Amino acid sequence: MLADVPVAMIIVGLAAYVVLAGADFGAGFWTLAAGRGAQADEIREFCRHAMGPVWEANHVWLIFVFVVCWTAYPVAFASIASTLAIPLFIAAVGIILRGSAYALRGVVAAGRALDRVFALSSMLTPFALGTVVGGIASGRVPVGNAGGDEITSWLNPTSILLGALTVAMCAYLAAVYLAADAARLGEADLMRAFRTRALTSGLLGGAVALAGLLVVRTDAPPIWHGLTSGAGLVALAVSALGGVGTIALVGRRRFEPARASGALAVAAIIAGWAIAQRPFLLPGLTTAEAAADPAILVALLVGAAFGTLVLAPSLALLFGLVLRGTLDEGPAAPAPPARAPAHPAFLPRRAVVALAASCGLMTLGFLVLAEPAWAHALGVASLCACVVSSYALVTGEAPGEPDP
């Protein structure tokens, strides 16, 4: 039982990654598919801005999935990463290029080449990650150090279909989110443009998903059976309903609920995959066999619980600010007026000098001369105090004020 909990964490992480970061990837896709002309430029510009403050936070979900996977199921992780090294490397390259293109574009005015790199890498990474999932789901990753075929483990019918489906899903999610943002900002033209794109990519994605089921039926029979019976079937149905529902909602311009149902469709199919594959992680390796020591799983859960305590309010704050439009670009409030009188210093200068000097002496005694660990701890504390108080002294007066 405990051995299954990390799987749940991985599913949550993956779903969050696809739903949040997937939309960022999809936004990249739409910059490529924007075409030419004035409206195309507007669309591209809009895609970029929508990604602004949330991009890095969304990306961390991928790290989270990796880390939970290797902490909870070390052998499975090592087998997957070594057999599927090529698609993972491709995904990594896509991430580097995309992140860098994005970072650079924040700095310099749009360059055509930069745009291309950004858009292409936005498709490369989801595709490669989709093939990784396909390789695992179709049972092509055996236990062992690079034990599977380096090529067919990720270039096979299931992988390719899942790669394409992932790209389509990203494009679809992005179009829905961008339409919602455009509606919020009152950009009617953009809203219409993204609505059309959402409908097209949604229908296309649905078609790929149906085709995928047929491929899975012959290429990965266990997954097919899992998805067409019991809880797996429920998940599949929820996903299908969510997908159809989103398209209907987008059709009626109800974008905010469409965001939610689109996310639900994606999360359900990921859960369905996990259910269908249960109890196996890799062929012949069950979750229970793969799981790390219970002490480790408990520590992971405790760590994650603490982390969530900090994370949940922070995420809520970020998305609250973003959805309310507080962080939107555009004309800002005027800079606050300069406040006149300088506050007096906390401490007189002499006291700070004395503090810095005595902390420096304590550092010598505790960190350099003494040996026990507690002394070193005191030594580090006094070193930090010494540096901070000296910093106050050294930067103290307005620099270079009595100018030569």
Next chain:
Amino acid sequence: MSGAGFAPVAQQYLLEARQMQALSLAVHIPLVCFGIAFPALVLVAEWRHLRTGDPVYREIARRWSKTMLTLFAVGVVTGTILSFELGMLWPGFMASFSDVFGLGFALEGFSFFLEAIFVGIYVYGWDRLSPRRHFLAGIPVAIAGLSGSLFVIAVNGWMNHPGGFRLVGGQAVDVHPWSALFGNSYFWHELVHMYFAGFIVTGFLVAGYYAWGSARGRWGRYERTALTIALSAAALAAPAQVVIGDWAARTIAKEQPVKLAALEGLSETTRGAPLHVLGWFDGKDVKYGIGIPKLLSILAFHDPSARVRGLDSVPAADRPPVNVVRFAFQTMVGIGTALALLGLLYVYVRLRRRRLPDSRWFYRAVVAAGPLAVVALIAGWVTTEVGRQPWVVYRVMRTEQAVTGAGGIPIGYGALACIYLVLAVAVFWALRRLARISLETEDAR
């Protein structure tokens, strides 16, 4: 269960795999120095603005925070490659031990979340949040710079001084993840040394930028103030780093005597061991070096006749490549000493004369100090990591048992090297553009 069914596989390209790991780290680590120190410096500037109302501080914080976001994004992607590589290059290591230290990375993940969330709020929140709330939003970023290094270095400390588990038939059992990571006597010096290195690298690089400008006539009040905030941090951290480095050396004397022997080129266990500066280790002795009698014993154990273990205390197959480690170490210490002197000079002038130094040479030295600090940083990690060889987990698992059995490592290595080269050029170009654009807007005002 860890490690079961996961036999080591022969790998022709072990060296390339190591170099690929080293390359990726060498790209990531200088970037994260900015993740460690830049938020704190930006907050100092903003804090000054809040207290004095002086707009120049606000302008500094604003511009720096834009650069911070760019560097953060690049730090994120280079770090992502590292976590991919742990599995792609070292599956043997991960299969056996990733559960033992995984907790560290899990906590690290939450720390990254925090950093990413608040960096977004902070940088996009200028003029949109109240000044007070905006300042508060920056604090988690600075804290995450510390906690991010804490967790990842806890993992590295564990690799250098593994504990918290028992080894039965090559497998880790009876694991205590919390004490394995945080009850470790080895990682505190690494954390403190790395944290200060973050300020040294960031401070000197940022100050170097303004020092460079000063020779080209850009030396207004804005530049002088910005230089003071950055340079004061680096100038104080540099002398402190010598003290911390001494602590690090004493710790490895206790916990990794073979690494110390490699740092010093000490082939035989010796009482009252001398210290050699410069020179070349020929397999037995340090040639052409300057020997200082008994100094090694004094520094390592505070006792002129203390016994220092030599390389001969372990079989030849268990020794690291002495000259690589020794050269890296001497480079770090040499640069570290020079930076400390430069820092002390600056502090002296600021405190005594209450102004900035005015010698041209001082500013030339500051320009050089930034890149030199990066060299010292990489050299330090080479000392630590290559000094640990041939072990990936010290005296538990050898690097060749950790490596992947997959082919194509040279291709991946070559591709990554090309990408990083292109990226380095692009980032350099963009930062220059950024600086120029902000100068233009300043001129326009």
